[in-house]
Amino acid sequence: MSSISFDDLKAIMSRCTGELDGRELTESDLSTSFTEIGYDSLAVLEIASQLQREYGLQIPDEAIEEMDSPQAVIDYVNTNLAAV
Amino acid sequence: MEAVREAQKTASVITGVGVVAPTGSDREAWWQATLDGKSGLGRISRFDPSGYPVRVAGEVTGFDPADHAPQRLVSETDAMTQYAFAATNEALADAAVDPARMPDLELAVITANSSGGVEFGQRELQKLYAEGPQAVGAYMSIAWFYAATTGQLSIRHGMRGPCGVLCSEQAGGLDALAQSRRVLAKGTRLVVSGGTDASLSPYGLVCQLSNGRLSQVPQPDEAYLPFSPDAAGYVPGEGGAILVMESLAAARARGAERVYGELAGYAATFDPRPGSGRPPTLRRAAELALADAGAEPGEVDVVFADGHGVPELDRQEAQAVAALFGPRGVPVSVPKTMTGRLYAGGAPLDVAAALLALRDQVIPPSVNTCPDPGHLLDLVTDRPRAARLRTVLVLARGYGGFNSAVVLRSVDTPAPLTHLSAGTSSHIPRRNG
């Protein structure tokens, strides 16, 4: 896979922590912080682990610290997939 | 008299019971099935068992974890913890307590564990070896370990007191209840205690096979026959029970509607190492538990036996019971004949059955088995037996030498037997079907 879309990420997030209780993630949530949309630090690490699995990435610790919103994840993955 | 009243106030009592079992995913469904003698044993459906010598188990069916916890928590937990979520919700509701309205540091969670979240662990081990270290998920760290259930319950219900986890194989559930009594005596207000287990993944089953005690009989109703001359091992099961424990004084002070009974006595012993020539110690555990409760053997109205289903272990237990109570001196039951042995969840489920037996003044039956007359046991089989019950002994043994015993006692005056014969309790099935 050479890029990740919002829908791809949404699918991964849903696999990691299930659907958010009663609310579907929309594009308007892209820049909202994970904490605000109900994902704790462990959930973000689980998302990172799934991205490593499915996209063959090795995500360094510093990059994880900056993955504070869905948009930040998409940007990181797309930048680094392009670099491969 | 004053001393008796004082002891009553500090007594540790059970005020809430929650159950997830192969015979029912909630307390009353399980209890009704138990009184009806309906077995939950069957061919394993979680995976194809045809390649394994053991194909019968007590699986929890019709259970959706999402009914009991938010999806976020379901994703990060093994079934063992999901069963505990459900049973804890039920136990807290039964006790009619809301932990959020109580001082958090005075609430605790103390559970028993056996093999950890072995299915979750198997999935992550498979990722590690099939795909590599970066494929291991973040939840592996918190889902499989033995402390996962206590930790999750503590967080979910904001219980920040002296939490704990004990592992003494199939005896650990009683040790956890005793540890709860200990922290209550030191001033903790309420404890969520008990245990649940879910080991029925392929690796979990193969691990269990290696103890040589599992029944290979393929017919579910012939596989687990404790105390029978045909006993050929036990059937594994999953699920367990969670109890709400508090001091009698605290329960009274908050106006608790139901006090199921008091955890009046407890003891644990360990069998001598193999080859020592010394005798097993289950009888001593029972005697010490009775002494701890200040009860004579003659006061015990029913024994919930360990009932391993392994001939030598059955013989040892029958001898211990006969030695304590005399030949056929006390009714004995093994309701786990309907669920299989639930490891860390097994003894708490027996305690739940004992408490509901006290509530309804009825002894649930053992099914499928017909005891060897040589055991000299008054085993309650096939049908429940109405009886005046005030004091119950529960026995549990764990592989490797663990023995634990608890004595449960009614706190309220038991209902007169006439209440039963009038047929007013909906929980008692009619004798003639």
Next chain:
Amino acid sequence: MNRAVVTGIGVVAPGRPGRENFWEMIVKGRTATRRITLFDPAPFRSRIGAECDFDPERCGLSYQEIRRTDRAGQFAIAAAREAVADSGIALAQERPERIGVSVGNGVGNAISMEQEYRTVSDNGRRWLVDPDYMVPHLYGYVMSSSLATEVAWATGAEGPATVVSSGCCAGIDAVGYAVDLIREGAAEVMVAGATDAPIYPITVSCFDTLRASSTSNDDPEHACRPFDERRNGLVLGEGSAVFVIEELEHARRRGAPVYCEVAGYAARANGYHMTGLRPDGREMGEAITAALDEARINPDEIDYANAHGSGTKQNDRHETAAYKRSLGEHAYGLPVSSIKSMVGHSLGSIGSIEIAASALAIDRGTVPPTANYEHPDPECDLDYVPGTAREGTLDVVLSVGSGFGGFQSAVVLTSPRRL
């Protein structure tokens, strides 16, 4: 009420096994952290561990003990035998039913569970694992309770026995459990302690995934830096410490030398997050206060605090806050050190290894240092005993632990001078 005293100590810690080797290493501030040798760590993010140079045969284990036990069980047997020998107790002359066992543990027999998984699954290929490749002792591996069985068999105990498995607090909680049993009279002698052997791919992967372990792979000797501003995570350790804990009068009757009394113990939970800590340290502070209350000791009587000090940013700040909350001004003058800088974090076992260090600190009148502490963190502003051990009379020592699941535990040890 009965009082519980420590009369024997056995240790298998990273580096050379044995109590005295352990003590010599930590008072000298030497570290046992190194590139992992128990497996090839090349594919992993963190490739550092604090490993025991342990040969079970040389530590006196029988062939059958070695065959049927995991590395964690082997550590525990060796440490239990050393503790019994150290205490001088003639177990054969004791009533077996008055001897109990409590073994703290975090991850069971993890190495064996993983090795046998590889075999029965054909290295991860089969979900329906193959029972034909099952080893006879697999059941003892899946059930961590086998660790208590092994210690009971090694000591002839027939009293209450269990494994205490509250994650990374288990090593403290197992000792607390033993003390409770002695106080209430359920046992006169407890063989109590903890063991864990987590340095294997699955556990290393877990800490990799959580980004909680140190990545100083080029400098493993200095990788674990508790309270240092340049810390970058914990280093996994392994090992066991086991104690003979006796009812005081029982110890006096046989004239046993006493290392310390276990005077107070308490556990709390943060009820917050499975891996996260709130920075305020409230529940750890509550555990410390409750342990001091049980010991009837004032905060200003503490001479040394043996820290959890795992070397993660969140722990070190949380723990520093907990000392300030519970000890007030006394926290600022109190020596606080973390031996994890030297022996790593052995999960369920470390609490007992740290109690061993604390008991020996009282016995030898020496505070072991925090190794690798060079760059103060403004948020961690206590006296962390950098680099060099300190001599002095220690009458009261506090040891604390913190772990996944939110567990927080504290134990207070007092010198036999106070008996």
